[in-house]
Amino acid sequence: MSDLLETVRGLAKKTDSKIVLVVLDGVGGLPLEPGGETELATARTPNLDALAQTSQLGELELVGAGITPGSGPGHLSLFGYDPLRYVVGRGALSAVGIGVKLAAGDVAVRGNFATLDPQRLVVDRRAGRPSDEKNAEIVARLRAAIPDIEGTPVEIYTESEHRFVVVFRAAGGAPLGAALSDVDPQVTGVVPMTATAQDPASEKTAALVNAFVGRAEEALRGEEQVNGVLFRGYSDVPHFPSFDEAYGLRAACIASYPMYKGLASLVGMDVLTVEGHEDALEGKVAALEANWEKYDFFYFHVKKTDSTGEDGDFAAKVKKIELFDALLPQLLALKPEVLAIAGDHSTPSKLASHSWHPVPVLIHSAYGRKDAAARYTEEEAGRGSLGLRRGTDLMPLLMAHALKLNKYGA
Amino acid sequence: MSDLLETVRGLAKKTDSKIVLVVLDGVGGLPLEPGGETELATARTPNLDALAQTSQLGELELVGAGITPGSGPGHLSLFGYDPLRYVVGRGALSAVGIGVKLAAGDVAVRGNFATLDPQRLVVDRRAGRPSDEKNAEIVARLRAAIPDIEGTPVEIYTESEHRFVVVFRAAGGAPLGAALSDVDPQVTGVVPMTATAQDPASEKTAALVNAFVGRAEEALRGEEQVNGVLFRGYSDVPHFPSFDEAYGLRAACIASYPMYKGLASLVGMDVLTVEGHEDALEGKVAALEANWEKYDFFYFHVKKTDSTGEDGDFAAKVKKIELFDALLPQLLALKPEVLAIAGDHSTPSKLASHSWHPVPVLIHSAYGRKDAAARYTEEEAGRGSLGLRRGTDLMPLLMAHALKLNKYGA
Numbered sequence: 001m002s003d004l005l006e007t008v009r010g011l012a013k014k015t016d017s018k019i020v021l022v023v024l025d026g027v028g029g030l031p032l033e034p035g036g037e038t039e040l041a042t043a044r045t046p047n048l049d050a051l052a053q054t055s056q057l058g059e060l061e062l063v064g065a066g067i068t069p070g071s072g073p074g075h076l077s078l079f080g081y082d083p084l085r086y087v088v089g090r091g092a093l094s095a096v097g098i099g100v101k102l103a104a105g106d107v108a109v110r111g112n113f114a115t116l117d118p119q120r121l122v123v124d125r126r127a128g129r130p131s132d133e134k135n136a137e138i139v140a141r142l143r144a145a146i147p148d149i150e151g152t153p154v155e156i157y158t159e160s161e162h163r164f165v166v167v168f169r170a171a172g173g174a175p176l177g178a179a180l181s182d183v184d185p186q187v188t189g190v191v192p193m194t195a196t197a198q199d200p201a202s203e204k205t206a207a208l209v210n211a212f213v214g215r216a217e218e219a220l221r222g223e224e225q226v227n228g229v230l231f232r233g234y235s236d237v238p239h240f241p242s243f244d245e246a247y248g249l250r251a252a253c254i255a256s257y258p259m260y261k262g263l264a265s266l267v268g269m270d271v272l273t274v275e276g277h278e279d280a281l282e283g284k285v286a287a288l289e290a291n292w293e294k295y296d297f298f299y300f301h302v303k304k305t306d307s308t309g310e311d312g313d314f315a316a317k318v319k320k321i322e323l324f325d326a327l328l329p330q331l332l333a334l335k336p337e338v339l340a341i342a343g344d345h346s347t348p349s350k351l352a353s354h355s356w357h358p359v360p361v362l363i364h365s366a367y368g369r370k371d372a373a374a375r376y377t378e379e380e381a382g383r384g385s386l387g388l389r390r391g392t393d394l395m396p397l398l399m400a401h402a403l404k405l406n407k408y409g410a
Numbered sequence: 411m412s413d414l415l416e417t418v419r420g421l422a423k424k425t426d427s428k429i430v431l432v433v434l435d436g437v438g439g440l441p442l443e444p445g446g447e448t449e450l451a452t453a454r455t456p457n458l459d460a461l462a463q464t465s466q467l468g469e470l471e472l473v474g475a476g477i478t479p480g481s482g483p484g485h486l487s488l489f490g491y492d493p494l495r496y497v498v499g500r501g502a503l504s505a506v507g508i509g510v511k512l513a514a515g516d517v518a519v520r521g522n523f524a525t526l527d528p529q530r531l532v533v534d535r536r537a538g539r540p541s542d543e544k545n546a547e548i549v550a551r552l553r554a555a556i557p558d559i560e561g562t563p564v565e566i567y568t569e570s571e572h573r574f575v576v577v578f579r580a581a582g583g584a585p586l587g588a589a590l591s592d593v594d595p596q597v598t599g600v601v602p603m604t605a606t607a608q609d610p611a612s613e614k615t616a617a618l619v620n621a622f623v624g625r626a627e628e629a630l631r632g633e634e635q636v637n638g639v640l641f642r643g644y645s646d647v648p649h650f651p652s653f654d655e656a657y658g659l660r661a662a663c664i665a666s667y668p669m670y671k672g673l674a675s676l677v678g679m680d681v682l683t684v685e686g687h688e689d690a691l692e693g694k695v696a697a698l699e700a701n702w703e704k705y706d707f708f709y710f711h712v713k714k715t716d717s718t719g720e721d722g723d724f725a726a727k728v729k730k731i732e733l734f735d736a737l738l739p740q741l742l743a744l745k746p747e748v749l750a751i752a753g754d755h756s757t758p759s760k761l762a763s764h765s766w767h768p769v770p771v772l773i774h775s776a777y778g779r780k781d782a783a784a785r786y787t788e789e790e791a792g793r794g795s796l797g798l799r800r801g802t803d804l805m806p807l808l809m810a811h812a813l814k815l816n817k818y819g820a
Binding site (some may be wrong): 396398410 | 425440441444445446447448473474475476477479480481482483493494495498500503507563758760761763764765766767788789792793797798
């Protein structure tokens with residue numbers, strides 16, 4: 001199927017109907033032994049079962065056959081943006097992953113702290129892998145030393161260990177280009193390289209990067225291990241038509257973890273405040289209820305179905321699925337015109353990692369046909385009337401079920 | 411799936427086998443209440459049921475997930491032309507909709523009759539919505555007054571009320587461009603705008619349009635209400651490889667309504683004469699029988715399955731399906747090598763409009779595999795061996811089942 005986003009964009013209309021998209025992160029699974037049951041099939045899910053019996057089910061392949069999606073591409077696909085076309089660069093993904101909002105024209109850069117000897121030769125490209133606390137302390141010093149470079153605002157963020165992120169803000173000036181060479185020489189025993197622009201739009205960025213390197217080394221003089229910076233991976237902000245532009249939707253994100261909030265803000269969703277720790281499911285429901293009248297679309301993220309799969313803990317993943325099931329009636333009580341449940345990828349406990357397997361998807365609305373799928377499980381979803389589809393088909397289907405799309409052609 | 415048309419075109423071969431494609435317009439439906447039966451499932455269709463049991467079934471999405479097709483895109487998809495690529499503009503569609511044949515280089519324009527005051531200011535953009543009879547009377551006067559403009563043939567047609575269509579014929583001269591600005595100012599109290607060309611190929615068209623406006627006002631002088639013309643929506647003729655070019659098929663259209671005859675002629679089908687009123691099913695069968703030896707491909711259109719759905723009349727739609735069922739043995743008696751039944755979109759009575767839901771498709775030939783689908787219904791088709799596909803997959807499948815496609819590659 002081709003990229004429908006532009007077509008949908010031309011057909012979208014505003015109505016009062018509301019769409020809730022629940023993303024059970026990594027929900028797809030595998031049986032531990034061939035012929036066995038997956039986590040979803042093992043879980044006791046009376047509420048999901050009842051919902052499935054009056055819904056349309058199917059399966060989604062988020063990126064393509066055999067491709068294991070990262071969280072970024074998996075979510076982009078669910079949001080209707082073909083992840084093979086809308087690529088978020090590593091710098092931008094690092095920034096987004098720690099919850100930094102990027103604007104058009106900004107450039108985000110991945111940095112490593114390094115150890116330099118007195119001749120500036122690189123001794124350790126990871127500065128002895130400092131602790132996150134040490135990283136944060138160094139970042140604080142750099143923030144004080146480099147609030148801007150000749151008027152261009154500079155933001156510096158801890159990622160983890162030796163990793164940090166720098167954002168150069170265009171701040172209303174000309175957009176900054178991201179086509180420039182690395183500072184990281186990738187080997188030790190040489191001096192850091194000088195960044196050079198690969199197109200005219202990136203000349204200013206190269207000057208900013210080189211100035212940053214010099215000022216950082218000055219600020220860190222006296223540090224034994226963490227006394228240099230290396231850059232690799234620059235990205236400008238991918239141009240996404242926002243949810244408002246693409247779908248005419250006032251969209252809100254209900255998530256707890258920075259990565260998901262960052263992805264949602266990239267596509268123009270408002271990120272709602274969620275009270276509570278970690279997955280904070282009750283806080284998420286409260287945020288949904290409190291903001292119900294303000295938005296047409298809610299992205300509701302559940303994280304622990306993925307974390308437990310990543311831990312290889314089958315029983316724990318089953319429990320997290322049951323926890324969501326217990327909460328489902330509160331979502332249904334709001335009576336959204338369309339309620340969808342999907343995953344951004346599979347995370348089978350058996351693999352203890354993301355996987356390429358399709359994820360089950362469920363669409364509940366007043367405009368469904370009879371459907372043979374009786375539960376929200378991989379096996380039953382395979383019998384569903386939605387069939388096996390690309391993840392990017394989901395948003396057009398949700399828009400259609402919410403009666404928010406005009407007819408195509410006369 | 412990508413566009414297979416070019417590939418099929420390179421593989422098509424002529425044989426004596428015959429293909430009949432029955433389009434039950436808008437045949438896909440919905441249950442009135444969740445969990446209930448659709449119109450197709452409710453209908454008593456012994457002949458369709460028997461056919462389904464020896465056929466391949468599946469479901470077609472004509473444009474894409476969630477997209478509700480107009481009749482134009484729905485049919486183009488069934489005919490193998492990707493409706494996202496082969497776009498028929500509004501002017502051309504209006505012309506086609508009233509049965510006007512367009513040739514390459516022609517431009518079709520949508521017009522409104524308007525009321526102008528003595529200073530040429532637009533008083534009413536719809537000329538008080540004249541009757542169709544008044545429209546036809548005005549069109550007759552314009553035809554007499556403007557048979558051509560400086561050698562370019564001009565054709566004028568009634569659409570309905572204040573709407574008419576003008577076709578400027580290239581008639582062997584340079585193709586006329588369709589990139590020009592509107593004459594319709596979209597507001598009252600101002601004079602009609604002068605059309606200006608937006609590319610060199612459209613300069614002559616702009617001159618023709620402006621000359622038409624002047625001559626029409628002259629011809630209508632003295633009329634109180636219908637004394638001006640406004641233009642909006644120009645289209646040249648989309649380039650379609652014809653059925654002969656694409657498939658090597660001598661194709662015939664058996665339809666009663668202008669829109670469908672127009673679409674068929676756009677793709678190079680011969681439009682057969684059908685005796686009778688409205689859907690004229692018996693007349694259509696007679697046309698099929700009378701022309702059986704002359705063609706390899708028959709497009710057989712049934713309209714009332716859509717009209718009753720548009721009326722929101724579930725019981726009437728069921729009846730129209732049963733009416734077709736009763737006629738099916740006459741089609742089978744001709745022993746076409748391939749008989750296919752599909753819809754150009756769904757028109758559920760529940761929605762009283764076209765919808766995005768896939769349509770069931772059936773292919774009957776000597777080369778089918780065993781198939782679990784026991785009836786031609788949405789639910790059974792979902793179990794069929796053809797799966798859920800893009801509408802553009804249908805023609806390659808019909809060509810294959812008719813043994814009219816060579817092998818691809820060695």
